[in-house]
Amino acid sequence: MSTDLHDLSVAQLAAKLAAREVSSVELTQHFLARIENNAGLGAFLATDSEVSLTQARAADARLTAGERTPLLGVPLAHKDIFVTRDFPTTAGSKMLKNYRSPFDATVVARLGVGSGAGMVSLGKLNCDEFAMGSGNDNSAYRPVQNPWDTTRVPGGSSGGSAAAVAARLVPAATGTDTGGSIRQPAALTGITGIKPTYGRCSRYGMVAFASSLDQAGPMARSALDCALLLSSMAGPDPDRDSTSLDLPALDYATNLIAAGAAATGATPLKGLRIGLPAQFFGAGCSADVLKTVRGALAEFEKLGATLVDVSLPLTELSIPVYYVIAPAEASSNLSRFDGVRYGHRAAHYTDLTDMYKKSRSEGFGDEVTRRIMIGTYVLSHGYYDAYYLKAQKIRRLIAEDFQKAFTQCDIIAGPVSPTVAWKIGEKSDDPVANYLADIYTLSSSLAGLPGMSVPAGFGEGGMPVGLQLIGNYFKEAQLLGTAHQFQLATDWHLRQPTGI
Numbered sequence: 001m002s003t004d005l006h007d008l009s010v011a012q013l014a015a016k017l018a019a020r021e022v023s024s025v026e027l028t029q030h031f032l033a034r035i036e037n038n039a040g041l042g043a044f045l046a047t048d049s050e051v052s053l054t055q056a057r058a059a060d061a062r063l064t065a066g067e068r069t070p071l072l073g074v075p076l077a078h079k080d081i082f083v084t085r086d087f088p089t090t091a092g093s094k095m096l097k098n099y100r101s102p103f104d105a106t107v108v109a110r111l112g113v114g115s116g117a118g119m120v121s122l123g124k125l126n127c128d129e130f131a132m133g134s135g136n137d138n139s140a141y142r143p144v145q146n147p148w149d150t151t152r153v154p155g156g157s158s159g160g161s162a163a164a165v166a167a168r169l170v171p172a173a174t175g176t177d178t179g180g181s182i183r184q185p186a187a188l189t190g191i192t193g194i195k196p197t198y199g200r201c202s203r204y205g206m207v208a209f210a211s212s213l214d215q216a217g218p219m220a221r222s223a224l225d226c227a228l229l230l231s232s233m234a235g236p237d238p239d240r241d242s243t244s245l246d247l248p249a250l251d252y253a254t255n256l257i258a259a260g261a262a263a264t265g266a267t268p269l270k271g272l273r274i275g276l277p278a279q280f281f282g283a284g285c286s287a288d289v290l291k292t293v294r295g296a297l298a299e300f301e302k303l304g305a306t307l308v309d310v311s312l313p314l315t316e317l318s319i320p321v322y323y324v325i326a327p328a329e330a331s332s333n334l335s336r337f338d339g340v341r342y343g344h345r346a347a348h349y350t351d352l353t354d355m356y357k358k359s360r361s362e363g364f365g366d367e368v369t370r371r372i373m374i375g376t377y378v379l380s381h382g383y384y385d386a387y388y389l390k391a392q393k394i395r396r397l398i399a400e401d402f403q404k405a406f407t408q409c410d411i412i413a414g415p416v417s418p419t420v421a422w423k424i425g426e427k428s429d430d431p432v433a434n435y436l437a438d439i440y441t442l443s444s445s446l447a448g449l450p451g452m453s454v455p456a457g458f459g460e461g462g463m464p465v466g467l468q469l470i471g472n473y474f475k476e477a478q479l480l481g482t483a484h485q486f487q488l489a490t491d492w493h494l495r496q497p498t499g500i
Contacts, residue, residue, distance in 0.1 A: 005030050006168035010074055010225035013171055017073040024073030028056040028120050031075050035169050042142045043164040047123035051086045055113045055120040070228050072118035076172045079161050080124040081131050082108050083205045091207040092127040092139040095343045095363030105205025106237050107216045117232035122170055126160030129365045131176055131209045133157050134437045138367045143424050147497040148463055152421040155185030161219045162189040167500045172220040172229055178213045179322050180441025186219055186453040187416035187466020192493055193219040194226050197473050198448035199245035202237035210329035213445055222493050223483035227252035252480055259481045267304025268485045274300055275310035275409030280440055285418045288459035293415050296456035296467045303485055310405040314398045318443040319435055324378050324391035331375030399447035412470040415440050416453045420463035444470045454483045455492035
């Protein structure tokens with residue numbers, strides 16, 4: 001059995017499975033062994049070898065029967081924010097410790113081996129509690145370590161997903177992005193991740209944080225791998241998610257390959273206009289990140305793209321706007337965790353009110369409690385108009401800024417994070433410092449636009465730096481195609497941490 005299977009991409013593993021050079025059971029055993037050997041990273045919250053091997057045997061049966069789909073038999077893992085029948089779902093919180101869902105999230109079902117794409121689940125991945133955080137050190141169970149430097153964070157809230165892919169514990173993973181939680185951890189760990197247009201992927205079965213912002217997306221090593229996953233994840237779900245877009249699922253991978261084949265010469269991106277917002281390249285971004293991002297943009301120029309200066313003047317307001325709207329929605333969504341129907345219930349209480357108070361105080365961590373209190377405050381009588389309603393108005397203006405910029409360019413580019421990954425615990429006592437780490441990702445989330453992070457090189461301490469690409473609504477195919485051409489010309493996405 002080859003020991004380098006974990007070095008292969010999703011597309012390469014799928015090809016080996018289709019050619020019957022390896023079985024899904026063998027692949028699953030290989031990755032389960034790597035997960036066990038690297039348990040110290042804290043990337044996984046739950047595994048069950050028998051469940052995974054049962055799914056692998058089902059995938060092998062489909063392959064033996066002659067079925068050939070792009071992902072059949074390939075392993076993946078899910079962020080522990082998606083409910084699953086076969087594994088516990090905790091959302092990284094003590095509130096849901098040992099909770100078992102009676103159904104699978106739509107994204108899980110569409111990727112799964114039952115009636116979906118046929119992927120094999122290796123388990124559930126660690127995350128910031130209820131997806132609230134930028135470093136994955138808000139997990140109620142343990143912080144996740146960045147495989148490039150285990151003293152540093154992997155980013156959040158999808159830090160477990162990012163660390164697992166970067167460490168080659170799994171070829172791909174699902175994540176969620178509310179304000180940057182796919183793009184930022186992808187950038188800090190040197191992998192590729194895409195947040196689709198809001199509504200592209202169903203939110204059914206995703207433990208809700210902020211309903212008007214939450215969006216599922218894939219995380220993998222390359223744009224091609226992300227395209228393969230997104231093709232199965234996306235699509236309307238009108239019976240279960242009223243916010244899902246009534247747009248057919250697209251075969252992003254086939255479109256990406258076809259577009260690449262049609263591109264000729266050394267300038268496959270000729271005619272593409274890449275907008276550079278002045279607000280993304282100011283003093284708030286560290287010198288090492290700026291240098292790396294500029295180097296990546298120079299590569300796009302070599303590929304034929306034209307760089308255009310644009311402006312997103314309300315960028316600096318995205319943080320206060322986000323941290324009014326998101327906590328407001330969180331306070332409403334998390335009110336269901338009251339110790340009555342499911343979730344943690346205090347062992348000792350005097351009456352119903354006391355049970356509510358103690359159950360929620362014991363079950364929620366500090367950051368979740370902080371955001372619930374902020375959200376309740378801005379929605380309270382006398383403050384709704386002053387804070388929440390005003391934030392919604394500015395949100396609309398932020399979206400209009402992007403539309404003005406897109407009259408001058410096709411794609412917007414810049415840093416994902418203002419710094420490389422920081423030390424675990426470094427920002428634990430300063431929540432505002434954590435919030436500032438999302439300055440370049442929040443505005444596109446507020447506008448509901450698709451965005452992705454692409455490995456672009458390395459900064460201080462040899463830590464990965466990601467380049468952010470933001471597209472207009474429904475332009476995921478263009479983003480993936482642009483990133484794919486960049487990755488054909490560079491090898492940043494192939495670099496991996498040593499000693500894992």
